[in-house]
Amino acid sequence: MAKSPEEEHPHKALGWAARDSSGVLSPFPFSRRENGDDDVTIKIxxxxxxxxxxxxxxxEWGVSSYPLVPGHEIVGVVTKVGKAVTKFKVDDKVGVGVMVSSCKKCDCCKQDLENYCPQMMLTYNSINHDGTKNYGGYSDxxxxxxxxxxxxxxxxxxxxxxPLLCAGITVYSPMMYYGMTEVGRHLGVAGLGGxxxxxxxxxKAMGLKVTVISTSPKKESEAINSxxxxxxxxSTDPAKLKAAMGTMDYIIDTVSAVHPLLPLLSLLKLNGKLITVxxxxxxxELPIFPLVLGRRLVGGSDIGGIKETQEMLDFCAKHNITADIELIKMDQINTAMERxxxxDVRYRFVIDVGNSKL
Structure with a gap:
């Protein structure tokens, strides 16, 4: 006989959720599933x-289902493991990124590209096979x-x-896939945010020459000195843009607002690559003439698989790479979202969940 929802999801949890498109978050009690044979329970x-x-x-993408508990850059400690778990033990320090499930059988999964699996489930704002919702890391x-x-x-x-669990793999994966790793090559980074x-x-850890491309002149000192x-x-200075035309081998475009691509394409050399994340x-709007006349490539990339994400974490640990963060408590999240x-953040908010009153 099928288990009741209370039996399937017996673990009481506390989080902060948005209830509608105002985006305002507030305390939200809910339940997590029982720790199964292959599961790891994590204190966030x-x-x-x-x-x-x-x-x-x-x-803003038109796919949100409320109530919605966000959060997919999760770090915590293991509190329980299932009997089939071999990778982790209680008290291990672990992370959970953008996805929590995939079919494990398709070509994408077999190539360690679970993030492109048609059945991939996001850490939040997705529906499980049993009809229950996935809630994210703004929780305990x-x-x-x-x-x-x-x-x-x-x-x-x-x-x-x-933040490396999303921001890190989002830029690391396209650099690896599109071959943007040759020492001495010139990388442009459009947008200096998270x-x-x-x-x-x-x-820089890969040995590239790096130029930051930004609309904000006040970020120059921090980009270079810090x-x-x-x-x-x-990018809003026509004279400087003209002087830099045709000087870059690759550009990673991290800008999440609507913006013109033509100025970025003009910066690329012959065979240059513009990768949007x-x-x-x-x-x-994608202008075609610069692509054709410069044999340039425009591509995209969506995080990375689990194997590659682990590789990214290990690479960053080896090179002492972390995000520049501003630590907040959970009850400061709405102000943080407004900022x-x-x-208005340098460069990533991180919620101190363990020391917050939920």
Whole structure:
């Protein structure tokens, strides 16, 4: 006989949820499933605040289902493991990123590309096979299949490392896939926010020359002196744009607002690559002439599989790469979301869940 919802989801949890497209979050009690044979139960200590959380809370992509508990940059400690779990034990430091399930059988899954599986389930705002909803990391605990849990490096701080579970893999994966790793090549990073500042650090660790492309001149000093970029280009300065035309091998476009692509394409050399990872709520205009005349490529990328995400964490730990964060308590999340909408954060909010009153 099928189990009742109360039997399937007996673990009481507390989180903060948006109830409608106003995006305002407030305390929300709910339940998690029982720890199964392949499951890991995690006490959440930190959760990064991604720009996609803001999009989702306000239903700016038109796919939000309320109530919605955001959060997919989750770090914590294991409190329970199922009898079939071999990868983790109680008290291990672990992370959970953007996805918590996939079919494990399709070509994508067999290639360690679970993030492209047609049955991939997001950490939040997705529906399980039993009809129940997935709730994210703005909460005190979570239960996840061991396959989708990541080992957190011992030398990586949990709070500043949390955003790497989304921001880190979002820029690392396209750099690896599109071959944007040749030492000495020139990488442009468009947008210096949560994704962009991590892209600068990873690019420099890979031996690339890195130029930050931004609309904000006031970010120049921090880009060069704090983050280690080699140069800074103000994208609203026509003279500087003209001088930089045809100088870059690759550009990672992290901008999540609607913006023109033509200026970025003009910066690329012959055979240059423009890879977009930001997700604006409206379509962008793609001019074809610069692509054809410069044999340039425009591509996209969506996080990475579990194997690659672990590789990214280990790479960042080896090179002492973390996110620059502002630590907040859970009851400060609405103010943080308002600031995030104005790009008023250097560079990622992280919720100190373990020390917050939920």
């Amino acid at each position: 200590l930190y959760c990064g605040v991604c720009h996609s959380d803001l999009h989702s809370c306000k239903n 605990m979570i239960v996840v299949d061991q396959h989708y849990v990541l080992r957190f490096p011992d030398n990586m701080p949990l709070d500043a490392g949390a 994704l962009g500042h991590v892209a600068v650090k990873i690019g 983050l280690g970029a080699d140069s800074f280009l103000v 930001g997700l604006p709520e409206k379509p962008l 995030l909408a104005k790009s």
